[in-house]
Amino acid sequence: MDFHSKKDVIKQYRDRLCTADEAVRCVKSGDWITYAFFNGKPVKCDTALAKRKGELRDIQIYGAVTIPPIPEVLTQDPDGEAFTYGDFHFSLLTRIMKMQYPDRVSYAPLHFGETDWQTEHLRGPLHDYDPHKTGIRLQDVHIMRTAPMDENGYFNFGISNACMLGWCKAHKVIVEVNKNVPTALGGARESIHVSQVDYIVEGDNEPLFELPNMEASEVEKKIAEHVFKYLYDGCCVQLGIGGMPNTLGHMIAQSDLRNLGGHTEMLVDAFMEMELSGRLDNSRKSADRWKTVYTFALGSRKLYDWIHNNPSLASYNVGYANSFDVIKSIDDFVSINSAIEVDIMGQVNAESNGFQQISGNGGMLDFILGSFWSKGGKSFICLPSTYALPDGKLISRIVPSFKPGTAVTVPRQTAQFIATEYGCVNLKLAPLWMRAERLISIAHPDFREELIKAAEEHKIWSRSNKR
Secondary structure, eight states: OOHHHHHHHHHHHHHHBOOHHHHGGGOOTTOEEEEOSGGGOOSHHHHHHHTTTTTOOSEEEEESSOOSSOOHHHHTOTTOSSEEEEESSOOHHHHHHHHHSTTTEEEOOOOGGGHHHHHHHHSSOTTTOOTTSSSSOOOSEEEEEEOOOOTTSEEEOTTBOTTHHHHTTSSEEEEEEOTTSOOOOBSSSOEEEGGGOSEEEEOOOOOOOOOOOOOOOHHHHHHHHHHHTTOOTTOEEEEOSSHHHHHHHHHHHTSOOOSBEEBOSEEOHHHHHHHHTTSBOOTTOSSSTTOEEESEEOSOHHHHHHHTTOTTEEEOOHHHHTOHHHHHTSTTEEEEEEOSEEETTOOEEOSEETTEEOSOOTTHHHHHHHHHHSTTOEEEEEOOSEEEOTTSOEEESEESSOOTTOOOSBOTTTOOEEEETTEEEEOTTOOHHHHHHHHHHTSOGGGHHHHHHHHHHTTSOSSOTTO
16 A cells, blocks of 8 residues: 555544544434444443443443443433343353343344344345345444454454444444454455544553363263264364363363364464464365364453464355355364253253243254365254252253243254263254163163153153163
8 A cells, every 4th residue: 555545544433533422422222233243342332332321312332242341321321211232142240231131131032143244134235235135224323343443444344354344334434443352364255444534532451351270070070071082183163152162172172183173253262272382273174274264252361362364264254154155064063062051852952941932053963064075065053951040059051841931942853963961862863762862871770760751751762771
């Protein structure tokens, strides 16, 4: 870029630079607003918007995996006079918000991988536009936290790529700059040019949220050991959120496996450990060779520092990272995710406790479907066999049936391997009686007889090999 074009970029920046209060003046009553996901959630602009509660009405705000602090559009508007808040994938904080503001916080189901594609139909060339494709309209304002503008005029989405460029098709786009956001090299659609931004706010450079590094339990270690047996040199790994997937990553880093690949929705510390140990080098991948693909990251500050300008990583939009066609094109793809409970027919719940939303479906189904169609690929759903109530009573996570309101994240015909600390079983193409027997075999021993009786009562089988 020559001197004059650089000079023009600086002028465009200055022309759009304003205070947070000035930026959110573009919001009007009845607007639908999106906040960027994860560490892209704005802070300064959220505070400024909350201050307008007395002059606004019927404002809907949506984000995903809401991280601290609690949005001030909720805390400063306790009676809900102006703002309601929605989340496309509940976090621990969102669950707390739901308890505090039950009538003002809601869950919005989505297939994460579709979000890019959906926005293309909300606003685009006339011949592409389909007003009936989704049940929502284009958002009025999109607000996101980014890295500082580079010399070429681009704001990098950092560790929150996802569908941000697609969502920047909103009528108004506000960027909140934070110097702590790392520059995540693409990939694709990882940045936006200053010319595509309406308002620029220089934030207070708050530290980014870090995902606590929880020590794996003995149960999680046993589950990881069962899954580890299916890994081999050259396979490509996807890890979901939770202690068990991270534990498996730690095991890989300490193993003698070689030439592993990485293609994931969420980049966690385990991928950093696998690469630094020399186990993961992406040398055998049939797509994006030599690169670990991801669409967002949550982890430690060390992970964020490692991501910054790292050429071995490729930040992609979620429409690519979670694409069925992309995942199935990668040979030996191994998808590893966690769940809350599984019923004896093989249905998987990874997101709710009855009607109570716990997390979300995210991209789990995207990876389970894609990995099965990958040559040599396979998917694993991992969960402890039980959990304990506050009084110490154990409850089985392998259940006869789900309680009313429970979400089915993965349908029974799609689930493949299910793993607990008692083993790992393959349900694919198995008839219902066989599924029940296999799942009961990896349930906690204290609940197996109870599950057998339930299977008999439901006529899933009439004679059991377990008796």
